[in-house]
Amino acid sequence: MDNNQNHKPFDLEQRTLEFAKKVIRLCKKLPNNKINSELISQLVRASGSVGANYREANDTLTKKDFVYKMGICLREAKESNYWLELTLEANSDFKEEINKLLQETIELRKIFASIVNKSK
Numbered sequence: 177m178d179n180n181q182n183h184k185p186f187d188l189e190q191r192t193l194e195f196a197k198k199v200i201r202l203c204k205k206l207p208n209n210k211i212n213s214e215l216i217s218q219l220v221r222a223s224g225s226v227g228a229n230y231r232e233a234n235d236t237l238t239k240k241d242f243v244y245k246m247g248i249c250l251r252e253a254k255e256s257n258y259w260l261e262l263t264l265e266a267n268s269d270f271k272e273e274i275n276k277l278l279q280e281t282i283e284l285r286k287i288f289a290s291i292v293n294k295s296k
Contacts, residue, residue: 198276218259225252243292246295
């Protein structure tokens with residue numbers, strides 16, 4: 177039995193990098209207008225920050241710093257979800273692609289919340 181039925185990377189560094197890359201690919205397809213310009217800026221920043229902070233968390237020297245950085249990962253995943261919801265509102269033609277990214281933010285949030293709770 178395949179425990180990884182969705183075939184998503186178990187390595188969170190790789191998974192968060194892939195998430196940010198998928199967000200970038202989506203944003204490159206969106207129509208170039210004033211609304212999308214603002215949404216894209218926020219979305220790319222938040223989605224990239226998830227993985228950047230996860231990598232920083234892995235290099236912390238103390239448990240307290242690790243928990244703090246993982247909390248940032250959780251907040252950035254929540255923020256990514258928020259900007260994706262607004263991007264969907266402005267770009268309903270991309271519903272399927274955006275919904276997949278929204279699902280990934282939900283899964284990442286659950287993972288980070290679990291790590292934070294177990295690390296306290």
